[in-house]
Amino acid sequence: MSKVRRFPHCSHWGAYTILVEDGRIVGIEPFEHDPSPSPINQSVRDWASTERRVLTPLVRSGWLENRENSDRRGRGSDRFVPVSWDEATSLVAGEIRRVSESFGNASIFAGSYGWTSCGRFHHAPSQLKRMLNLVGGYTGHVDTYSIAAGPVILRHTLGDDGACGGQANTLDTVAEHTETLVVFGALSPRTAQNEAGGIASHALETHLHRIAARGVKVILVSPLRDDIPDWVAAEWWPIRPNTDTALMLGLAGEILKRGRHDRSFLERCTSGSERLICYLDGSRDGAVKDAAWAAGITGLDAAWIADLAQRLVETRSMLTVSWSLQRAHHGEQPFWAALALAAMTGQIGLPGGGVGYGYASLGGVGAPINLAKSPALPQLRKPLESFIPVARISDMLLNPGGEYSYEGETRTYPDARLVYWAGGNPYHHHQDLNRLAEAWTRPETIIVQDPMFTATAQRADIVLPANTSIERNDIAGNKRSDCVIAMHKAIGPVGDSRSDFAIFRAIAEKLGVGPAFDEGRDEMGWLRHLYEATRADAAARLGFAMPDFDTFWTQGYARCPTEAEHTYLSEFRERPEDNALGTESGRIVLGSQTLDALGYDDCPAHPAWIEPVEWLGAADAIDQFHLISHQPEGRLHSQLETSPASLAAKRGGREQARLHPQDAAVLGIADGQTIRLWNERGACLATARLTDDVRRRVVVLPTGAWFTPTGNSGLDIAGNPNVLTVDIGTSRFGQGCSAHTCLVRIEPYEGEAGDAIEHYREQMERLVAV
Numbered sequence: 059m060s061k062v063r064r065f066p067h068c069s070h071w072g073a074y075t076i077l078v079e080d081g082r083i084v085g086i087e088p089f090e091h092d093p094s095p096s097p098i099n100q101s102v103r104d105w106a107s108t109e110r111r112v113l114t115p116l117v118r119s120g121w122l123e124n125r126e127n128s129d130r131r132g133r134g135s136d137r138f139v140p141v142s143w144d145e146a147t148s149l150v151a152g153e154i155r156r157v158s159e160s161f162g163n164a165s166i167f168a169g170s171y172g173w174t175s176c177g178r179f180h181h182a183p184s185q186l187k188r189m190l191n192l193v194g195g196y197t198g199h200v201d202t203y204s205i206a207a208g209p210v211i212l213r214h215t216l217g218d219d220g221a222c223g224g225q226a227n228t229l230d231t232v233a234e235h236t237e238t239l240v241v242f243g244a245l246s247p248r249t250a251q252n253e254a255g256g257i258a259s260h261a262l263e264t265h266l267h268r269i270a271a272r273g274v275k276v277i278l279v280s281p282l283r284d285d286i287p288d289w290v291a292a293e294w295w296p297i298r299p300n301t302d303t304a305l306m307l308g309l310a311g312e313i314l315k316r317g318r319h320d321r322s323f324l325e326r327c328t329s330g331s332e333r334l335i336c337y338l339d340g341s342r343d344g345a346v347k348d349a350a351w352a353a354g355i356t357g358l359d360a361a362w363i364a365d366l367a368q369r370l371v372e373t374r375s376m377l378t379v380s381w382s383l384q385r386a387h388h389g390e391q392p393f394w395a396a397l398a399l400a401a402m403t404g405q406i407g408l409p410g411g412g413v414g415y416g417y418a419s420l421g422g423v424g425a426p427i428n429l430a431k432s433p434a435l436p437q438l439r440k441p442l443e444s445f446i447p448v449a450r451i452s453d454m455l456l457n458p459g460g461e462y463s464y465e466g467e468t469r470t471y472p473d474a475r476l477v478y479w480a481g482g483n484p485y486h487h488h489q490d491l492n493r494l495a496e497a498w499t500r501p502e503t504i505i506v507q508d509p510m511f512t513a514t515a516q517r518a519d520i521v522l523p524a525n526t527s528i529e530r531n532d533i534a535g536n537k538r539s540d541c542v543i544a545m546h547k548a549i550g551p552v553g554d555s556r557s558d559f560a561i562f563r564a565i566a567e568k569l570g571v572g573p574a575f576d577e578g579r580d581e582m583g584w585l586r587h588l589y590e591a592t593r594a595d596a597a598a599r600l601g602f603a604m605p606d607f608d609t610f611w612t613q614g615y616a617r618c619p620t621e622a623e624h625t626y627l628s629e630f631r632e633r634p635e636d637n638a639l640g641t642e643s644g645r646i647v648l649g650s651q652t653l654d655a656l657g658y659d660d661c662p663a664h665p666a667w668i669e670p671v672e673w674l675g676a677a678d679a680i681d682q683f684h685l686i687s688h689q690p691e692g693r694l695h696s697q698l699e700t701s702p703a704s705l706a707a708k709r710g711g712r713e714q715a716r717l718h719p720q721d722a723a724v725l726g727i728a729d730g731q732t733i734r735l736w737n738e739r740g741a742c743l744a745t746a747r748l749t750d751d752v753r754r755r756v757v758v759l760p761t762g763a764w765f766t767p768t769g770n771s772g773l774d775i776a777g778n779p780n781v782l783t784v785d786i787g788t789s790r791f792g793q794g795c796s797a798h799t800c801l802v803r804i805e806p807y808e809g810e811a812g813d814a815i816e817h818y819r820e821q822m823e824r825l826v827a828v
């Protein structure tokens with residue numbers, strides 16, 4: 059008689075138990091200690107289906123014939139030839155050796171950005187980097203698509219980027235002490251569902267309920283009303299996108315005008331405030347930065363702004379700034395301006411006061427801080443210090459040897475001949491996909507390792523089918539979660555897929571570094587080793603007892619030592635001399651000598667409002683819309699795109715774009731109609747959804763639809779916003795991605811486009827047909 063077996067597991071969106079009967083998944087149960095589990099849990103059963111999976115190693119026919127001299131424009135259209143694992147891993151090892159010997163290891167680009175699965179051992183980019191570090195290294199990347207401009211500017215103004223990633227005030231203190239909460243961006247369970255490396259307990263709603271119950275004055279500054287749950291009863295300030303810096307500086311200037319700035323705090327705890335003040339009071343450029351000035355740029359009401367300036371100094375006030383604000387042109391500025399505004403109020407370092415970044419952008423930001431070492435596969439010593447800023451991938455491929463600047467240094471792009479991508483999907487995550495497609499023809503060889511036949515895998519020369527986390531054992535955990543979670547193998551591998559570790563071990567062996575790569579441990583040996591390192595650290599450094607590995611593995615989770623009720627910079631505030639920050643002055647930098655010396659007009663020496671390259675205030679924006687391509691509700695990026703939670707947000711076989719009914723009326727667009735969004739970079743289709751939750755002249759199209767270009771024009775019929783977005787760095791200083799800066803035109807679409815998912819399936823079948 060068959061019996062249901064239970065397997066504890068975890069994904070970036072949370073922990074759950076997989077119920078399996080006769081090798082088939084028959085149910086998913088959320089983790090018992092999670093107060094708000096994510097609906098995406100239910101989607102993981104689709105990993106077991108063969109639909110969209112890569113079932114065997116594949117090599118593009120053109121590459122197989124001509125190797126590095128192949129016609130690279132055949133990527134994405136040449137048929138694939140199935141090969142054995144032995145042949146595939148030999149080809150990969152051969153390419154690594156060839157490029158290393160002929161051009162040097164900097165010509166191997168293995169930044170391999172991406173979220174892969176949440177398991178810390180099979181973590182594909184870490185495995186890849188570990189292997190390559192044993193054979194001379196690779197060109198990697200710094201920062202992330204999530205945050206780049208933000209951490210770069212905070213390193214220079216706060217001394218480190220901890221405040222960006224969960225080391226600012228914990229949300230329990232905000233829920234308890236804050237009287238005025240200004241949310242720039244979002245505080246939404248939509249994004250808080252996910253946490254890199256998994257999350258055991260989703261606590262955002264608990265904190266928001268407390269905030270609502272205490273009657274905290276909450277102001278949501280966002281082009282989108284549902285960026286905070288409606289039951290929080292926030293006041294909605296529908297700001298013109300990408301103008302938050304002007305609002306923040308207008309508030310700071312208004313405080314200054316009224317003489318309400320905290321002079322003592324500025325003097326004791328900051329440097330360069332005179333530079334900022336000359337800008338705010340107009341003595342630098344003749345424009346007084348006050349409520350009226352900010353109203354003109356942001357489209358908000360001057361009286362509201364003036365009122366808020368007063369509230370910020372008269373009540374315990376806290377500013378939260380979502381990561382989204384810095385994924386925009388000049389994204390350094392809103393992060394720095396918010397810091398400046400909080401410094402003017404003098405509330406930094408007080409419980410529930412000051413500023414913090416990225417709350418709810420991930421579910422663990424603002425959670426109690428995990429003090430123990432998190433489990434992670436060591437990537438070993440790097441023999442090569444070659445890197446690019448993460449989002450400069452097309453720039454690198456298009457301009458080998460070209461100059462660029464990053465964080466104050468002038469650098470050159472390496473000559474990438476071989477690209478190895480494991481666990482990421484650049485045809486999901488990168489901006490201006492048509493430009494990426496051009497850049498993608500430059501490398502001699504492209505290797506993609508993924509369970510799914512993604513748009514990136516379709517455009518590879520060698521595709522290695524990794525299995526998904528439910529087909530192997532792993533361990534989840536990170537700095538922002540209070541548990542490590544056991545991830546048990548629930549089903550056997552789909553097709554001929556193998557675990558990331560098994561794939562890299564086979565390649566390492568062919569490169570002659572097998573023993574150094576696996577250190578004699580197998581999968582379970584490694585999990586035990588990584589867990590025990592966390593446990594030993596918790597015991598030695600913190601006197602905290604975690605269960606032994608076997609108990610942890612059977613129980614499915616183990617609690618870690620955490621610090622709750624954390625107030626950021628409280629000691630610094632008390633005694634700045636004894637707690638100097640790692641900045642040029644040891645204090646919070648409001649006017650920077652470093653940036654003054656660099657003389658950049660796109661990242662000046664004090665926080666400043668600078669017009670983005672595209673925005674609604676531009677002269678040519680009159681018939682255009684600002685595109686917000688935010689994170690999708692029902693999936694993580696492009697993952698599990700055809701699963702129920704993701705499909706729930708699609709209509710008419712493609713992604714929905716939300717716009718205001720009055721705008722739709724002007725354009726002659728009805729709810730549910732197919733629309734075309736376009737600009738000079740590309741075009742895609744979407745299904746219109748009309749709602750007054752969206753500010754006028756803004757269109758919201760979530761990311762993650764699988765890139766499905768059709769016809770000669772390359773019209774994407776799935777609704778992937780990255781055919782429209784702009785591929786420029788945030789500034790010469792930060793070089794982050796500018797995804798949230800983008801203008802588009804919209805029109806009703808009358809043609810016959812077909813169903814995007816069906817079209818994608820047919821394309822997959824064409825590529826692997828023998």
Ligand SMILES: Nc1nc2c(c(=O)[nH]1)N[C@H]1C(S)=C(S)[C@@H](COP(=O)(O)OP(=O)(O)OC[C@H]3O[C@@H](n4cnc5c(=O)[nH]c(N)nc54)[C@H](O)[C@@H]3O)O[C@H]1N2
Binds near residue numbers: 171182526688
């Ligand atoms: N327009 C616009 N673009 C954006 C953003 C935006 O706001 N707007 N946001 C950006 C942000 S913040 C991010 S983080 C990026 C996200 O970009 P990515 O991280 O590249 O997106 P994912 O879809 O999560 O890609 C992960 C890939 O790993 C694969 N994978 C899953 N598990 C495994 C595994 O166990 N092994 C291997 N080898 N592969 C696995 C998945 O199938 C998937 O193809 O997108 C960025 N792009």
Ligand SMILES: Nc1nc2c(c(=O)[nH]1)N[C@H]1C(S)=C(S)[C@@H](COP(=O)(O)OP(=O)(O)OC[C@H]3O[C@@H](n4cnc5c(=O)[nH]c(N)nc54)[C@H](O)[C@@H]3O)O[C@H]1N2
Binds near residue numbers: 300
């Ligand atoms: N369900 C789900 N959750 C996720 C992810 C996912 O793919 N799916 N991805 C995860 C990842 S990798 C990351 S990095 C985080 C990202 O977390 P965030 O960066 O916080 O998420 P976004 O959804 O891009 O943006 C949040 C909101 O910011 C607002 N916004 C955009 N531009 C502006 C602006 O100029 N001004 C103001 N005031 N508001 C603006 C938009 O209305 C948007 O809804 O999300 C994580 N959480």
Ligand SMILES: [Mo]
Binds near residue numbers: 203204205
């Ligand atoms: Mo991200």
